Amino acid sequence: MIATWVRMVSSLFVGASCLAAPVGRMDEAGKFWHFPAMSQSPIPSWNLYGEDSPFPDLLHIERIVDRAAGLDWRIAPHRHLHLHQVFLLTGGGGRLSFDGVAHELVPPVLVNLPRGVVHGFAFAAGTEGFVMTLPAADFPELFGPEAETAAALARAWAGPVPEGVAAGFAAIAAAHEGQGAFRRLRLRAAALDLGCAVAEAIGAPEAAPEVADPRMARFEALIRRELASGWQLVDFARELGLSERHLRRLCRAATGLSAHAYLEGVRLREACRLLAYTRMQVQEVGFALGFEDPAYFGRVFARVTGLSPGAYRARLEG
Known part of the structure; x- marks a missing residue:
């Protein structure tokens, strides 16, 4: 299924x-x-x-x-x-x-x-x-x-x-x-x-593989660390020692995505994981990801996946 x-x-x-x-x-x-x-x-x-x-x-x-x-x-x-x-x-x-x-x-x-x-x-x-x-x-x-x-x-x-x-x-x-x-x-x-x-x-590489910009790895690690904090781009940029504009350019160059889309994607993937693998209530999942309003979390989730969080979970269990 x-x-x-x-x-x-x-x-x-x-x-x-x-x-x-x-x-x-x-x-x-x-x-x-x-x-x-x-x-x-x-x-x-x-x-x-x-x-x-x-x-x-x-x-x-x-x-x-x-x-x-x-x-x-x-x-x-x-x-x-x-x-x-x-x-x-x-x-x-x-x-x-x-x-x-x-x-x-x-x-x-x-x-x-x-x-x-x-x-x-x-x-x-x-x-x-x-x-x-x-x-x-x-x-x-x-x-x-x-x-x-x-x-x-x-x-x-x-x-x-x-x-x-x-x-x-x-x-x-x-x-x-x-x-x-x-x-x-x-x-x-x-x-x-x-x-x-x-x-x-x-086997062992003949030369060290090209390393992606380490700031992107730090950005994703920060997103995961601060899932429940509701941090905005300006907060992540400050923690990374970048301007918000610089973070936007970095994310676009590294991934082809806007920084906001990348941030939302990491959060929503975690939402899907929690809905699939835990018995947390939908509003608890939203709170765990920094959404203070359960209704707003439901709207964001539905906009991305095409389903409400409850319907998404029911579909996986069907």
């Missing part, structure tokens, strides 16, 4: 772009493919491609045919600000491009796409495999600053499929569809195991 709902809700984010390299040829200069949208308008930032819905489940996994067939097997350049994706192609193939360089993908192939990397696909019709999507903030063991796997997983990469990885994807897909005891714990354990296998396949 949650997987279906992730496809249905309207989006929190709009923003910026990228694509991948061929197995065995990652160090070669690839061909540059022109995407008109890249020069004419901002490349979107999605939660899942074509959607900017809240992400209430622990993770998302689906077959590539289910994601790409309805899009004529082409996924235009886009990026995910908070989501990490791993693709397994077992049949078919196509082109993947990240950082503007496109390469052929010949299955079996494993693809690692960190959050913030602009990427796009042109799959061969009938391509088989899986895509797993992880909210990075929910897996600090893999992506946190102290994680042993963080440096490897921060690389956009395509390469051979290690032994056992295909079985790992299949196990996660089966657990994701199930509703048995310890579902979340089993999913988490399987995702951590697969993440370690992917990091091991990638």
Whole structure:
């Protein structure tokens, strides 16, 4: 039900772009493919491609045919600000491009796409495999600053499929569809195991990956720290040692979003999480996120998701 709902809700984010390299040829200069949208308008930032819905489940996994067939097997350049994706192609193939360089993908192939990397696909019709999507903030063991796997997983990469990885994807897909005891714990354990296998396949980076502006990480950390305080942009800017205007420019350059939209997005994602995973009353969720007026919280939530908080929770439980 949650997987279906992730496809249905309207989006929190709009923003910026990228694509991948061929197995065995990652160090070669690839061909540059022109995407008109890249020069004419901002490349979107999605939660899942074509959607900017809240992400209430622990993770998302689906077959590539289910994601790409309805899009004529082409996924235009886009990026995910908070989501990490791993693709397994077992049949078919196509082109993947990240950082503007496109390469052929010949299955079996494993693809690692960190959050913030602009990427796009042109799959061969009938391509088989899986895509797993992880909210990075929910897996600090893999992506946190102290994680042993963080440096490897921060690389956009395509390469051979290690032994056992295909079985790992299949196990996660089966657990994701199930509703048995310890579902979340089993999913988490399987995702951590697969993440370690992917990091091991990638190996240590030859050079330190390009680091995003650290002020954006501090901005998001402050938003999460002050969820209940009702801070406005001016408060965050002051804490960061910036003018409000500078913070707006920084956020737009880093994410393609206005600072207000970014702030609202972080708060509303947390609202979705609390509604999905706790039994807090709707007004308690609003208070926890700094909304003093429950009615106003309900209006903001409905404007973003298309549903009232109560209807959103009921839909997840349906």
